[in-house]
Amino acid sequence: MKMTLGPRGHRHLPMPLWLQGAVVFLQAALLSAVIVLVPVFAAWFAGGFADRSAASAARLAGQVWLLLHGTPLTVATGGDPGVFSLIPLGGTLIPLLLAWRGGRRLARASYTDQLWQAVVGALGVYALAGMGTAYICSTPEVSVPTPLGALVPLVPVTVGLLGGVRREAGSWSRLVGVDPADAVARSSQRMRWAGSYLWSVLRAAGLAVLAVLAAGAVLLAVALAVNWADIITIVEALHPGSVGAAALTVGQLAVLPNLAIWTASYSSGAGFAVGAGTTVSPFTTDVGALPAVPVLGAIPTTTPTFALLTLLIPVIAGMLAGWWFLREAENHFDDWLALRIKPRWISATLSTLVLGVAAGAVAGLLMGLAAWLSGGGIGLGRLTELGPHLGLTAALTAAEVAVGVVLGYVVGPWLERQPPLEELPAREPVSATVDVDDLQPTS
Secondary structure (H helix, E strand, O other), X not given: OOXXXXXXXXXXXXXXXXXXXXXXXXHHHHHHHHHHHHHHHHHHHOOOOOOOOHHHHHHHHHHHHHHHOOOOEEEOOOOOOEEEOOOOHHHHHHHXXXXXXXXXXXXXXXXXXXXXXXXXXXXXXXXXXXXXXXXXXXXXXXXXXXXXXXXXXXXXXXXXXXXXXXXXXXXXXXXXXOOHHHHHHHOOHHHHHHHHHHHHHHHHHHHHHHHHHHHHHHHHHHHHHHOHHHHHHHHHXXXXXXXXXXXXXXXXXXXXXXXXXXXXXXXHOOOEEEOOOOEEOOOOEEOOOOOOOHHHHHOOOOOOOOHHHHHHHHHHHHHHHHHHHHHHOOOHHHHHHHHHOOOHHHHHHHHHHXXXXXXXXXXXXXXXXXHHHHOEOOOOOOOOOEEEOHHHHHHHHHHHXXXXXXXXXXXXXXXXXXXXXXXXXXXXXXXOOOOHHXXXXXX
């Protein structure tokens, strides 16, 4: 066994990997808890929770800690119990980044075939922390089942852990101990072409969704700037005080990523809800009375005249993805069709339509996942439905991105200053043993 020397020359055994993983992620859990405790107790000391004891404020902080990890809270305030399931995605970045940092530390301490030991220790101690927090912090008004408290926080933590390990390892192959290049080399030529094509389609769809979300963030910033006076009016009406204003600001920053996704859903035409029976979309707006949350002052109470122009955002994002796919030059499905269908305009049309449908379907699924993560409810009154309409958001985004991908792929040759399709040289027959480089599109 390898021995290491301490600072005074004493020999000691290295810490077992499972224990090192447990220690690192126990630190992450405690640090994220402190980040939540500080603003809660600051508000308590300032009199913001005059009806609470110190123990009650600590339980509130534990409930917020669980919520940041995506754990739903059961809320019972005199009426029927409701579920507080709106995850503040900005706050979820705290455990995610701490887990990412911990994953990098564990990757540096582990060999490829030993990493599982550190992961088991890390996730095991985090599950115990979540279970203990759910048990201690549950009250008759707000409760969390201990199984949910143990399992749900593992989701963002596992994502952050794997991201940090992947960042330190440099590639997924080093992470799992398998070289994908060898696996690809052993596969057939057609399998390699199919894999390259599908991977490019996935990345193109991801690019389109990122563009839609980025545009949603820009639209949200514009809406906040335009309605800044209304937002300030709501803040002044609340009279929160300095500490209360700071806590209110932190809370609103935590939900800004949610609002950006809602705005992206708005641009698809599906819109979002700010309560049961409400809708905000480019076609109609019906919100009723909104709660006194300053950031909600940016939500339009009527349909703006330029609202329909936002529907172009997913289409433009799809055009960007189609152009990117053209530049990747991995459309091996088009090459395969060209060998079997002699009229080039038929094979090119079919391959482009298939590309649009495939990329649009993936983009719709990704956007639907983002809409699901950003939505939920707070379990009180009519605020049980908050966020985008999931199915409609996914379907409309898929259709609009598909149209954009087709347009971008068709227009791309002109942007790249390539000759139009009919001026391209005729393809020569390709043998079954041709090298993959011979099937790249003509540039």
